[in-house]
Amino acid sequence: MLNVAAGFAGFPFTRFTDRETLEKVASGLRGRGLNAIELSFSKCRLYVNSKSQGLMYPSLAQAEEAKVIFEGTTIGIHAPYTLVISSSSSKTRRLAKAHFTMNFKLGKVLLANHLTFHCGPTRKDAESNVKDFLKEIMKVREEQGYVTMPAPEVAGKKGSFAGFETIVRVAGEVGCLICWDIAHDYARGGLITMKEGILRRLELLDDHIQMKGHRVPIHISGVVATKRGEKKHAPLMMGGVPWTFFLSVLREQNYLGKVILLCESKTDGGIKGRLEEAESIIRFLQSNEEVSSYGDKTRIDGFFM
Numbered sequence: 001m002l003n004v005a006a007g008f009a010g011f012p013f014t015r016f017t018d019r020e021t022l023e024k025v026a027s028g029l030r031g032r033g034l035n036a037i038e039l040s041f042s043k044c045r046l047y048v049n050s051k052s053q054g055l056m057y058p059s060l061a062q063a064e065e066a067k068v069i070f071e072g073t074t075i076g077i078h079a080p081y082t083l084v085i086s087s088s089s090s091k092t093r094r095l096a097k098a099h100f101t102m103n104f105k106l107g108k109v110l111l112a113n114h115l116t117f118h119c120g121p122t123r124k125d126a127e128s129n130v131k132d133f134l135k136e137i138m139k140v141r142e143e144q145g146y147v148t149m150p151a152p153e154v155a156g157k158k159g160s161f162a163g164f165e166t167i168v169r170v171a172g173e174v175g176c177l178i179c180w181d182i183a184h185d186y187a188r189g190g191l192i193t194m195k196e197g198i199l200r201r202l203e204l205l206d207d208h209i210q211m212k213g214h215r216v217p218i219h220i221s222g223v224v225a226t227k228r229g230e231k232k233h234a235p236l237m238m239g240g241v242p243w244t245f246f247l248s249v250l251r252e253q254n255y256l257g258k259v260i261l262l263c264e265s266k267t268d269g270g271i272k273g274r275l276e277e278a279e280s281i282i283r284f285l286q287s288n289e290e291v292s293s294y295g296d297k298t299r300i301d302g303f304f305m
């Protein structure tokens, strides 16, 4: 048996998500031998005025219900995209802090492994702003006894904070996890098309990230990219992301037990489509197939739009 946590990311969980939908996803995962999910609060707001179409976070009672429904499944959560921590604006940082508190509270009920989020644009002093913010958040986490570990995501756009090396270094200094999105890494021109590049990254993870009983979330998908990096996510087979090669190296290095593999493909097929894409990850790992080098002819240079 492989020691692997695999499932999909980006399942929206809001105040309006009903029990039946959650049950459908949970049984869909089990039926396909999948055992992980990243619930996304990406569209959730803290305050919604009566005229707006905004969505509220799920309630703590809904989170408790979800915890039971997803029994036996490793849960991660994803914060809203509107949250920015690379900025020095105190208003932006206050709002981000309020979002983190909400995510930590829900994460505690869900016993979520990690909290994925994007740091924001790379602007002046981005690195020190991110570091200061994360240090504060880690202190709050400690003081309040929250269990979920922050995981800043490797950004896909070259103008966003930040690439793999920087994110790992910052997270290492702060004592949190990272979320390694391999489509983002690839779209930025990260060297994950070469074995040396992947091994170097595993080495950096080992050197910098303290796992503290958690697993490192990894997002896997296809991608549409431009010169500026990621444009959007796509099905696994699109854009030349070396995902089978990447998984082969992880399996060979006995690294599967340290990570959660979360398929973040964009498909048209709704929940069923998401489950099918995620299933190809587990099927590949269960097969004896080994991809020993990257030979995709649709490599990124040919895929600029």
Ligand SMILES: [Zn+2]
Pocket: 153, 181, 219, 264
């Ligand atoms: Zn991602």
